[in-house]
Amino acid sequence: MELGLVGLGKMGGNMRQRIRNAGHTVIGFDHNPDISDAKDLADLVGKLTAPGQPKVVWVMVPVQAIDAVINELAELLSPGDIVIDGGNSRWTDDTRRAAQLAEKQIRFVDCGVSGGVWGLENGYALMCGGDAETVKTVMPIFEALKPEGEFGFVHAGKVGAGHFTKMVHNGIEYAMMQAYAEGFELLEASEIVENVPEAFASWREGTVIRSWLLDLMVNALEDDNHLEKLRGYADDSGEGRWTVEAAIDLAVPVPAIAASLFARFSSRQEDSPAMKAIAAMRNQFGGHAVKGAEDPSYATPPIKH
Known part of the structure; x- marks a missing residue:
């Protein structure tokens, strides 16, 4: 297939390479001319010339820029073409964007992407939403990006389902990271545990809490045994908040996810007003x-x- 890819940052740049490795053609655009294949969006769309194929453009930009990119693509693409939003969009925005593009008979797929900087080597977990025919059309791209094997891809449902699924994935990630972090602090505070990095490493095999996040934690502890080089500050991308908001709307209890989100807020306070009150x-x-x-x-x- 032929694909236009907008946004060639940490994720987008590696995605371009992985898709190319699978034998597809990728025309990438980024505001950094040193890594861009096109000078602007119009140039990118003009370079998508594969006969008999709809033009497919995957948008991989920060959430603040997605509307501007889609607005411009709406004027550049033709009926039957496809826009894929692979950014961390809020799922409630997908319906609006799909309706906007549908006015020009342009199709829309939302796709949550997980894998980070390791995706080039390991593949990306993909969670997409959209109608079945459109998803089928772009499956060669999804197949190129996903990990090898049976898992790593889901057509979760209609438009918005992909980003909703990715949102919940990230909420779970928040809670898992918080549990590992609290365990680390408790082990560090103990006088009888003398080797915290090896304790974490021992959990990587044969335990019920082994995971890729645990592997990453072990990597970090190997580099800095007591994490003394780091500042205890953790930002949130927004998806943890959206998960809690969706849980409130649907009356679903998510105490672990909610607590992990609030813990990140606490990390930004050098001298917590709440703790002063306590x-x-x-x-x-x-x-x-x-x-x-x-x-x-x-x-x-x-x-x-």
Whole structure:
């Protein structure tokens, strides 16, 4: 097949190479001219010339830029052509974008992509949404990107289903990472465990908690046994928030995922206001010492009732 790929960053650049390795033609566009195959979107669309094929353009850009790219593609593509949104879009936006493109008879597929920088070698897990005929048309590209073997791809349902599935995947990822992180901190705090990196490494075989995330954690500990080179700050891409919001809308309890999201918020506070309030209340009911209180009277015992 022939494919246009918009966005050649950490994910997109490797995806281009993996698709090419499978024998397909990829015309990539990026604002960095050193890695781009086209000077702009119009040039990219113009270079898609395979006879008898619809033009297929895969959009792999940050969520803030997706609407602008799709708006421009809507004016450049023709009836029957296909746009695939492989970014981390919110699933509720997919229906709107599909309807916008449908006005010009352009087809739309949403596709959640997982695999990170390791995808070039290992393949990418793909979760797509759209009508069956359109998905069938672009299956050669999906087959090129997915891992070898039976698994790694799902046509999850109608438009929006792919990004919804990827959103839930990322919510689960948040919770798994948080569990490993809490286990690490607990082992580090123990006086009897003398080799935390080897403890994590021992879990990689024969245990029920082995996973690729565990493998990555072991890699990190091999480089920095106590993670002293890192700042304890973790951002969130938005999908953890969307997972919790969807759970609220659907009345589905997701306490582990919700807690892992809030833990990331805590990581951004050098001096947590909430923990200050807890310290103040402990002082008031129990006379506990408050570290950093400038006023000595602040630590006075509470009034007896």
